[in-house]
Amino acid sequence: MSDHACRFRYHVFFLLLHIIVMPGSLSAVSLDSAQPEKLSLHAVKGFQLDYTLDVSAVKTGGVVYVNVESMSRALRLSNKKEGERLRIFYEENGRTTVCRLVEGSNFVGILPEKSVEGERVIHLRSAPILKNGTLWLRAVDAARLFSVWMDRQVVYEKDRGLIEAFLWSSKPGSGKSRIGLVRDQDRYISAGPVPQYKGPTTITGMRVDELANGVVIRFRASGAKTAVSFIKPDKTGNASLTFETAKGNPANIFRTFSQGLIKEIRAIPLGKGAVQVNIVLNTRFFNVKSSEYQWDSRTNTYVVSIMSDIDVQEVYRMEKEKRIRQDLARDLQKWRFDTIVLDAGHGGKDPGAIGLGGTREKDVVLNIVKDLGAVIKKEWPDIKVVYTRSDDRFIPLKQRGKIANRNDGKLFVSVHCNAAKNRSAKGAEVYILGPHKNQAALRVAMLENAVIKQEEDYQTKYRGFSEEHMIMSSLAQNAFTLQSKEAASKVLSGMEKKTSINGRGVRQAGFMVLWTPSMPSLLVEVGYISNRNEEKQLRSRSVQKNIARGIFNGLKQYRTSYEKQRFASDAGTRAKR
Numbered sequence: 001m002s003d004h005a006c007r008f009r010y011h012v013f014f015l016l017l018h019i020i021v022m023p024g025s026l027s028a029v030s031l032d033s034a035q036p037e038k039l040s041l042h043a044v045k046g047f048q049l050d051y052t053l054d055v056s057a058v059k060t061g062g063v064v065y066v067n068v069e070s071m072s073r074a075l076r077l078s079n080k081k082e083g084e085r086l087r088i089f090y091e092e093n094g095r096t097t098v099c100r101l102v103e104g105s106n107f108v109g110i111l112p113e114k115s116v117e118g119e120r121v122i123h124l125r126s127a128p129i130l131k132n133g134t135l136w137l138r139a140v141d142a143a144r145l146f147s148v149w150m151d152r153q154v155v156y157e158k159d160r161g162l163i164e165a166f167l168w169s170s171k172p173g174s175g176k177s178r179i180g181l182v183r184d185q186d187r188y189i190s191a192g193p194v195p196q197y198k199g200p201t202t203i204t205g206m207r208v209d210e211l212a213n214g215v216v217i218r219f220r221a222s223g224a225k226t227a228v229s230f231i232k233p234d235k236t237g238n239a240s241l242t243f244e245t246a247k248g249n250p251a252n253i254f255r256t257f258s259q260g261l262i263k264e265i266r267a268i269p270l271g272k273g274a275v276q277v278n279i280v281l282n283t284r285f286f287n288v289k290s291s292e293y294q295w296d297s298r299t300n301t302y303v304v305s306i307m308s309d310i311d312v313q314e315v316y317r318m319e320k321e322k323r324i325r326q327d328l329a330r331d332l333q334k335w336r337f338d339t340i341v342l343d344a345g346h347g348g349k350d351p352g353a354i355g356l357g358g359t360r361e362k363d364v365v366l367n368i369v370k371d372l373g374a375v376i377k378k379e380w381p382d383i384k385v386v387y388t389r390s391d392d393r394f395i396p397l398k399q400r401g402k403i404a405n406r407n408d409g410k411l412f413v414s415v416h417c418n419a420a421k422n423r424s425a426k427g428a429e430v431y432i433l434g435p436h437k438n439q440a441a442l443r444v445a446m447l448e449n450a451v452i453k454q455e456e457d458y459q460t461k462y463r464g465f466s467e468e469h470m471i472m473s474s475l476a477q478n479a480f481t482l483q484s485k486e487a488a489s490k491v492l493s494g495m496e497k498k499t500s501i502n503g504r505g506v507r508q509a510g511f512m513v514l515w516t517p518s519m520p521s522l523l524v525e526v527g528y529i530s531n532r533n534e535e536k537q538l539r540s541r542s543v544q545k546n547i548a549r550g551i552f553n554g555l556k557q558y559r560t561s562y563e564k565q566r567f568a569s570d571a572g573t574r575a576k577r
Contacts, residue, residue, distance in 0.1 A: 031065060031131045034058035039066060039139065041074040041163040055163065057139065064158070065136040068101060068128065075146065075154075075165060086128075086135045089113070090150055099149055101137075103130040110149055122148055139163065197300050199223040203248030203275070208255065208262065214289075214307035215261050217279070219253070221246070221300050228302060230293035237263070237281035241293060241304055245273040253277060261286045261308050279304070337559050339384040340376060341404040341517070343414035344369040348394030353419035355535035361417040362392065364538050368526060369415050371548035379552065404517040411487060411558075412521035413551070417538060419530040426534050427504040428495050429525040430488040432481070483520035487558040491524060494554030498546045501527045501534060524551065 039057035044050040053074040056067035072079045072088045079088045084103040089096055096113040106127045110120035122145060128135040137145070143156040143163055153166040201223040209216040219241075227244040253267035263280040270276050281288060286308040293304050344366040346352035352361025366389070373385045386407045388400040395403075404412045418429065488506040496503045526547050527534040537543045 029060070029063075029126075029129060031058060031060060031129055031136060034060035034065065037064050037161070039064065039161055039163065041071065041165060043075065043165040043167050045167050058136070064139045064156075065129065066139045066142045066163075068135045068137050068142060071142055071146070071163070074163075075150075075167070081133070084130055084135075092150075097149070099145075101128050101135055103128055103135060108145060108149075195297065195300070197222075197224050201226040201243065201246045203243070203246050203253060203267075206253050206255070206265070208265070210260055210262075214305065217262075217265065217304045217306075218296075219277070219302040219304075221302060225295060225297075225300070228293065228295070230291075230304065232291045233279075233281055233283075233288045233306065235283070237283035237288070239279040239281065239291065239304075239306070241277045241279070241302065242270070243275045243277075243302075246275045247273070248275065250275075261306065279306075281306070337410050337562055338382065339386060339407055339409045340555070341386045341388065341407060341409035341412045341519075342369045342373055343388040343400050343404075343412065345414060345416040346394075347389050347392055350394055353417055353529050355419075355529040355539075356423075356532055357535055357539070359529055359535050359539045361419075361529055364417055364529070364544065365415040365526070366390075366392065367541065367544045368548050368551075371545050372413075372415075372551050375548055375552045376555075379556075401517040404519065404521075409517065409519050410562075411555070412517040412519055413491075413555075414521070414523045415551075416523060416525050417527060417529040418525040419528060421530075423530055423532065426528045426531045427502045428492060428499075428527050429504045430492045430506050431523040431525070432484040432488055432506070432508050433521060480520040483562065484522055486561060487520055487555070488522045489554075490557040490561075491522065491551050491554035494552070494557070495524075495526070495547055495550035498550030498553065499537070499543060501537065501547075 035058060037057040037059040039055045040052055041055045042050065042052045055074050056070035058065050068086060068088075069079050069081070077088050077090055079086060081087075086101045088099040088101075090099065098111050098113050100109040100111070104127050106124045108122045108124060110122060124137070124141050124145060126138045126141050128137045130136075139156045140158075143154045146152070146165070147154040150167075153164075155164050156162075157164060199222070201221055203219055203221050205220045207218045207220070209218070226246055229242045229244075231240045231242075233239040248267070250267040250269065253265065256264045259282075261282055263282050264278075265280075266278050268276050268278060289307045289309050291304070291306045293302070295301070296303055344362070346362040347366070348362075350362065352365070354360055369387065370390065373387065376383055376385050384407070386403065386409060388403050389395050400414070401412075418425075485506060492503045492506060495501065527538050529535050529538055
């Protein structure tokens, strides 16, 4: 049949239906004496996505009539008037359908805009009334019209003077979008004959549609219809759908939900071909209002619809708790002790201090740092180790701190060897950033900071660096001072226990290498390379390994303390929230 013939037949149907409107129908009602009525439309388009608009309405004889144009606009639909007719356009999934109402006719035509396929006619209990060039319809019938046409839940609540429109997803139950479908092969207006399904029943898949006020579960099937029993949800929120005989993979009918009305759906074979689908509901936050089961013969789909009274405030609270948990998880991840940055001082063209026996600082500290990194990787496989240098190369001081920040380090450890004109000076020291407290600390800082002269254009890069800048940097590190001091103390103690090099204490001074890292930072002077005896020890590989092990032992104590403090802090934050 050609498109022209189909459209002609559709218009003949529509004309005949218009002619047979029975005398005395509700269309004979006059609205001349009707009084304005307050009516609102509340539309829900998603979670926390809703709006309320006033709709033009009048009341006469205790019956409320709604301006169909006004209601269509409130539903965000476009319309076009054609004398006594009104066309309304609805687009879904790229497909537009047109609803055509005619004054005085109880029948509404639904026609796809660019095709004759799926022509529909919907019968109204009352006919639209024309007043002042506008079509009016009983509110209850207007709600039903849009509900059937759009396949959305649109309900007129008379007591509240409100039209509730759930536009989030399709209505519970099987699709209503084919009610009144006109088929080419049908002589009469009907939904067409029920398809004949043959062969063994097989559950091929499951689809779950979560609505604002409930959920619809559809089990797709092939083969003949099987007997099904549905047990409605009990007080604990357990429901079940049992197929007398059905095949299918249980894995295709298993799903868990982190929020919402449903907790879990699971299929369990019962033997002799029977399959039971258990549905577990979240009755803590949702009250089950109603539930039903039906078989959709059009699609061979077994459909369970469960409606609920949703506690909006409780849902908002759950969402807030979820966001807080996510924030806490991000905080824990951010502050988790997961990255250590190891900095071997000097390198490349900068040999650092040189002992009387020709031992170069850059070689000693590189060995110690690599030994320390190897111990960390073995003992703490979950910790990422970042080296500012892993070979004999020159790295500018500022760049070392940037490497640490770029890798989101949780601790910066810079390793050096000390030196002094006094050849008898000996012992290990650990420094943190801060104003120097004595001349000895200042001397050590000046010795280590002198490396900047090895950098190109150092006068420009470090212009203005002074005592004031160092104080500002140390103040900026106040948040890490206690952690830096604790780490320094434990590292010094660890080295003392693993070597014969006695510690000289934890000190503070303005080391430029500690100026940039945005994390707890310390500088370890493992001993005096200018002291003949300590130089001999420092160049020994066994001593270097012991120093590395001592530093690690100190870091192990620091990590334990750090993570306890973070856990206590996060627990306190959680309690306050």
